[in-house]
Amino acid sequence: WDLRALRCSFSAACECDFRPDVRGLECDLALNLVGQHLVRQLVVKGVREFLQNHDPVKPLVMSFHGWTGTGKTYVSSMLVRYLFQDGVRSPYVHQFSPIVHFPHAEQIEQYKENLKSWIQGNLTNCGRSVFLFDEMDKMHPGLIDVIIPFLGPSWVVYGTNYRKAIFIFISNGGGEQINRMVLDLWYARKDREEISLQDLESAVSEAVFENPNNGFWKSGIIEEHLIDLLVPFLPLKQHHVKQCVVNELTQQGLTVQQDIIQAVADSIPYFPEEERVFSSTGCKTVASRVTFFS
Numbered sequence: 001w002d003l004r005a006l007r008c009s010f011s012a013a014c015e016c017d018f019r020p021d022v023r024g025l026e027c028d029l030a031l032n033l034v035g036q037h038l039v040r041q042l043v044v045k046g047v048r049e050f051l052q053n054h055d056p057v058k059p060l061v062m063s064f065h066g067w068t069g070t071g072k073t074y075v076s077s078m079l080v081r082y083l084f085q086d087g088v089r090s091p092y093v094h095q096f097s098p099i100v101h102f103p104h105a106e107q108i109e110q111y112k113e114n115l116k117s118w119i120q121g122n123l124t125n126c127g128r129s130v131f132l133f134d135e136m137d138k139m140h141p142g143l144i145d146v147i148i149p150f151l152g153p154s155w156v157v158y159g160t161n162y163r164k165a166i167f168i169f170i171s172n173g174g175g176e177q178i179n180r181m182v183l184d185l186w187y188a189r190k191d192r193e194e195i196s197l198q199d200l201e202s203a204v205s206e207a208v209f210e211n212p213n214n215g216f217w218k219s220g221i222i223e224e225h226l227i228d229l230l231v232p233f234l235p236l237k238q239h240h241v242k243q244c245v246v247n248e249l250t251q252q253g254l255t256v257q258q259d260i261i262q263a264v265a266d267s268i269p270y271f272p273e274e275e276r277v278f279s280s281t282g283c284k285t286v287a288s289r290v291t292f293f294s
């Protein structure tokens, strides 16, 4: 008899689908996430502490920032996989993309209402829900503030505690600032790993808060410090790209060949243009290039 299955048939389904494995997440990140030491530390520590607390004062709110192809979606999907048995397909994981769900600026008031009731309904159904907001930099400013009441410490409806939910925002906003800081370190002949988290955090918050084209523009979410973890994704260097190629070859069951690794790494654009230090597209196009060069 599977005792868990038996218990599941009598209890709230969502708690049953919720099977967090933080150690598994930690291992997977250590093995497969390339060149993002801050991300690994912040996400594992943040999620572990949040899950260890059986009575959290507020939901866990994380915001992922960085240049394209640096691993934001990759990490969020991995996290969800280690939280829910069905991963991103779990009915308790909800993804929002502005282009798909909120395409028309003139319907913003309707979107606000829909988003609020959607979140409220799903939280009533399952306090352990995860909400993923992709491409925050393409979200109409003002829309996201409608979820502020769900992110703070005082949101309790009908006696249900909503503080066990996890909210993840993903955005390229602040990516330029992160790249600039890492590049300045490189010009100063310092390691990219020497970057200060505090400096990054304030530069990113300021950048997204002050950009009128960003979903966080003048947002109460930033102003009221509702984000628990601002997670900066650093630009990847050529040796990181090579590691992504190795991962991809292995995953596709292909032989790891030096000439393919070199050919893929050489075919990618880098910045600064002359020195070719950081990948302009991270590891984003690695999979398709591996197919092309193999």
Ligand SMILES: Nc1ncnc2c1ncn2[C@@H]1O[C@H](COP(=O)(O)OP(=O)(O)OP(=O)(O)O)[C@@H](O)[C@H]1O
Residues within 6 Å of the ligand: 032, 033, 034, 035, 036, 066, 067, 068, 069, 070, 071, 072, 073, 074, 075, 171, 172, 244, 282, 283, 284, 285, 286
């Ligand atoms: N740091 C990384 N370590 C390992 N693989 C990576 C990393 N970054 C990106 N990749 C690979 O590149 C693919 C694309 O990355 P991902 O979609 O996570 O980028 P992103 O940061 O979300 O980009 P965008 O801002 O354009 O959405 C991933 O599926 C993964 O295979």
